[in-house]
Amino acid sequence: MSKKTNKRKSSARRNGRNGIDRLTIEKIKEAAAGIHQSILRGRKPGMKFPVRALSNVHYSPSKGFFELGRRKKERTLTVTTIKTFAQTLKLMELSKELVETDDFATKRDAYYQSKNWGEARFDEQSESDAVMDDIEALFSLYGISREQLRFYPEEHGGAVAGELIVIDRDPETGERIEIDCTRFGTGSYSIPHSVEHLEFKTKAKFILAIETGGMYQRLQNQKFWKKANCILVEMGGVPTRATRRFVRRLSESARIPVYAFVDCDPYGISNIYRTLKVGSGNAAHINKFFCVPHARFLGVTPQDIIDYDLPTHPLKEVDIKRAKDALKNDPFFQQHKEWVKALKQLLKMGVRAEQQALAKWGLNYVIEEYLPAKLKNPKKFLP
Amino acid sequence: MPAPLGEQLAEVAPSATSARRGRKKASPRLETAQSLARKQREISVSEFFLKNRHLLGFDNPQKALLTAVKEAVDNSLDACEQAGILPDLGIEIEQLSEERFRIAVEDNGPGIVRHQIPKVFGKLLYGSKFHTLRQQRGQQGIGISAAGMYGQLTTGKPVVITSRTGPTREAHHFRIVIDTTRNRPKVLEDSTIAWDKPHGTRVELELEGVYRKGARSVDQYVAQTAIANPHARIFYRSPKGEEIIYERVTDQLPPRPLEIKPHPYGVELGALMQMLRQTSSRTLKAALQSDFSRVSSRVAEEICTRAGIDPGRSPARLTPQEIERLFRAIPQVKIMAPPTNCLSPIGEEQILAGLQHVGAEFYTSVTRPPAVYRGNPFQIEAGIAYGGDLPVDGLVELMRFANRVPLLYQQSACAIFKAVMSVDWRNYGLSQAKGALPNGPCVIFVHMASAWVPFTSESKEAIASYPEILKEIRLALQECGRRLGAHIRRGRRLAEERKRRSYIEQYLPIIGESLQNLLGLSDRQRRQTVTSLQTILERSRRR
Incomplete structure (x- = not known):
């Protein structure tokens, strides 16, 4: 690693990554050394993991996302935990190897890799996933995400179009590649599994995160991004880790706001928007990487249903339950009285409306009227 | 009717x-x-049973085959035991066509004298057992003749009997059919033949039936009979030609149960009327004293006083109303529990010996002290076999017996089944789903011995659920269960210990190797780490 090469692409490949990779390897070795020391001192070795139960999850209003509390559980090496202990070490070993060879493994890959570990092999992927979650939580304390440990999720990132140049590298040669997101024609740029190494160049004024593929396609095909000078991101339901991380890094590096455009129903509000903005309760250990705390809610709001006289459907049983639950138990919504008001209004109206309901006034009404009107006054967006 | x-x-x-x-x-x-x-x-008894054959266990072809074998085997075992002979039985079933079988049951019992043979096998409700209150397999004298009648009905073939009462006597050979309208035997052949057995009886009959293996099969019946009768040697040839010999595991004959008189608490009104009409005593008091057990002169007088009837009256002249008063008076008088020497339990050791046939690793058995339901003495025994060759998956096998006879049908109607279900087997280390038998490699054996087993029907398939009976079965099962639980826990501890040791052996090298790779240790350092870790774990294990 210290050996300098004169090949420009090779050094470029390492420059941006060296720091974080060195930290990752350092922390893995540190954990292993701690165990080794205990053993040599004749003490039972252990590893301390943050407790990932919901009771150890808090909403931090200042940081604006769900955060893991300070409680830790210690997994001491005993006869009953010896197998998991061995598996944890093996998985850390795999991670170190992946960082060193600049490779990655999906959860499924890691599971199959374990088949070489003799008796320590995992019988089911659910077992390796659980151990991986523990390791992820352990290293999240040092600001190292799972992607940096080189364990990549299976799931796709969303689609991106607009005034943006993504700077990536050729996975084989490490050569720097500039990707112009205005030049995909009717298609889109697709967010990769890991986005840590990406850099951005943009003059756009904001990012518009869109719930449905249908709405994204309309805005994309009509080149709304050009008209509004923005970047369009398709979430496709609840956004994946990669999508959330991409939006977060892009908005931070370009210092531009993020507006969410989703259906007006409890799922769109409390699942999609809330996960984008503050993360989810049962993955609190990763929220600090994956949330977008400065995202704002453009629409569709309950008030929009009235203002734009949108066609509606009655709220279903689960919708009502979800909305009531959000009001009663969710610290994020409770924190913002605008949201309490909006959710109560929605419950009182007893209806929901989809983004595409705007098509009632013409297919391109959303582009010509709704979004321009909304964007004139971003201060009025819900928090 | x-x-x-x-x-x-x-x-x-x-x-x-x-x-x-x-x-x-x-x-x-x-x-x-x-x-x-x-x-x-008038309707003849045989005619009635011909139309209601389900009452006797001939409701379907599969069951008919089993019932016919069972009736013949019951008779053979009863006869041997009454004569003090260690039973040596041969059971052969031959499949003649798809649905036709010939069964032959042969014993080394005392034999039957020549002039009785036609009546025993060719007349319903004829036998030695109905008029005695004693623990034995048969009760009414219906079984074997009903089997013969069923065979005759389905195949038209007579019952063939060979019997010899001693080495100096001749062996008699009979072929008999039943005149169903008159409930009378019709002898087709009555001859003497040469027979190599010094004494014994052989019954052969042909009938329509269905042979299936598995639950409620003849095979299962024979196997369970061997378990409950460890003093018998049984040779069995199945319809498929397999031959199994269940060797005698004990030479001890069960003690011969004594005959007892009915206890007043158990008598029914109709029976009381009949007893008083038929008694040989001349006064009511004498009749009560001599025809019932545990009725002393004082008790007899007290019953009469309570009923307001003169103890000196002639019992045959009492009016029905008076007998009913007498009947109502009986429960008000305190009468000693019936004698229990009429019972012949299998015994704890003999149950253990019998259960050896299933090939388990752990056996236990309990014989409860005698108890009484409705004036009838009874005794419950239970046994459990666990582990070994028994199948690990699925429910436990429940074996029910009444007076050493296996009960294969109507399990869920039976007091034994209900008692087993009422025990929480999870306390004893078996898993058990709600409303089901427990799971595991286990055989549960329950035997009820009584001079009068309260069956729910004449086909003798299930025991009626009297509270006293349920309670006794539960107590016996719980005792066995506690011992089973101790055994299972001991086994689990040992298995755990083995597992722990193998765990350490399996995963220590992996941890050593992983630390070596992560930290770049030398081989010597790795070995040192593994040894040190092993010491730490061994130490914590002992603590």
Whole structure:
């Protein structure tokens, strides 16, 4: 690693990554050394993991996302935990190897890799996933995400179009590649599994995160991004880790706001928007990487249903339950009285409306009227 | 007599409605008292049972085959035990065609004297057992003749009997059919033949049936009979030609149960009337004292006083109303529990010996002290076999016995099943789903010995659930269960210990190797780490 090469692409490949990779390897070795020391001192070795139960999850209003509390559980090496202990070490070993060879493994890959570990092999992927979650939580304390440990999720990132140049590298040669997101024609740029190494160049004024593929396609095909000078991101339901991380890094590096455009129903509000903005309760250990705390809610709001006289459907049983639950138990919504008001209004109206309901006034009404009107006054967006 | 009554109703109902509709046009189908009287006649017992054969266990072909074998085996075992002979049984079943079988059951019992043979096998309700109150397999004298009758009905073939009462006597050979209308045997052949057995009886009959393996099969019946009768040697040839010998595991004959008189608490009104009519005593007091057990002179007088009847009255002259008063008086008088020497339990050691046939690793058994339900003494025994060759998956096998006879049908109606279900087997280390038998490699054995086992029907398939019986079965099962639990826990501890040791051996090298790779240790450092870790773990294990 210290050996300098004169090949420009090779050094470029390492420059941006060296720091974080060195930290990752350092922390893995540190954990292993701690165990080794205990053993040599004749003490039972252990590893301390943050407790990932919901009771150890808090909403931090200042940081604006769900955060893991300070409680830790210690997994001491005993006869009953010896197998998991061995598996944890093996998985850390795999991670170190992946960082060193600049490779990655999906959860499924890691599971199959374990088949070489003799008796320590995992019988089911659910077992390796659980151990991986523990390791992820352990290293999240040092600001190292799972992607940096080189364990990549299976799931796709969303689609991106607009005034943006993504700077990536050729996975084989490490050569720097500039990707112009205005030049995909009717298609889109697709967010990769890991986005840590990406850099951005943009003059756009904001990012518009869109719930449905249908709405994204309309805005994309009509080149709304050009008209509004923005970047369009398709979430496709609840956004994946990669999508959330991409939006977060892009908005931070370009210092531009993020507006969410989703259906007006409890799922769109409390699942999609809330996960984008503050993360989810049962993955609190990763929220600090994956949330977008400065995202704002453009629409569709309950008030929009009235203002734009949108066609509606009655709220279903689960919708009502979800909305009531959000009001009663969710610290994020409770924190913002605008949201309490909006959710109560929605419950009182007893209806929901989809983004595409705007098509009632013409297919391109959303582009010509709704979004321009909304964007004139971003201060009025819900928090 | 339910069937004839049912037929009558079926005939009467439509004619009654037509009578109402057409009073003027008198229907020719209307019956008069006179015409009905011409149809009214005695129904022979054999005829009745021919129509109601399900009552005797011949309701379907599979069951019929089993019941026929069972009746013959019951008789053979009873006969041997009464004569003090260690039973040596041969059971052979030959499949003649798809649904036709010939069964032969042979014993080394005392034999039957020549002039009785036709009646024993060719007349229903004829036998030595009905009039005695004693623990034995058969009760009414229906079984074997009903089996013969069923065979005759389905194949037209007679029952063939060979019997010899001693080495100096001749072996008699009979072929008998039953005259079903008159409940009388018809002898087709009566001869003597050469037979190599010094004494014993062989019954052969042909019948329609179905042979299946598995639950409720003849195979299972024979296997369970061997378990409950460890003093018997049984040779069995199945319809498929397999030959199994269940060797005798003990030479000890069960003690011969004594005959007892009925206890007043258990008598029913009708039976009481009949007993008083038939007694040889001349006064009521004497009748009560001599025909019932545990009735002393004082108790007899007290019953009479309570009923307001003079103890000196002639029992045969009492009016039905007086007998009913007497009947109501009995429960008000305190009478000692019946004697229990009429019971012959299998015994704890013998149950253990019998259970050896299943090939388990752990056995336990309990014989409860005698108890009483409705004036009838009874005794419960239970046994458990666990582990070994028994199948690990699925429910435990429950074996039910009444007076050493396996009960294979109507499990869920039986007091034994109910008692087993009422025990929480999870306390004893077996898993158990709600409303089901426990799971595991386990056989549960329950035996009820009594001079009068309260079956739920004449086909003797399930024991009625008297609270006293349920309680005794539960107590016996719980005792066995506690011992089983101790055994299972001991086994689990050992398995755990083995597992821990193998765990350490399996995963220590992996941890060492992983630390070596992560930290770049030398081989010597790795070995040192593994040794050190092993010491730490061994130490914590002992603590």
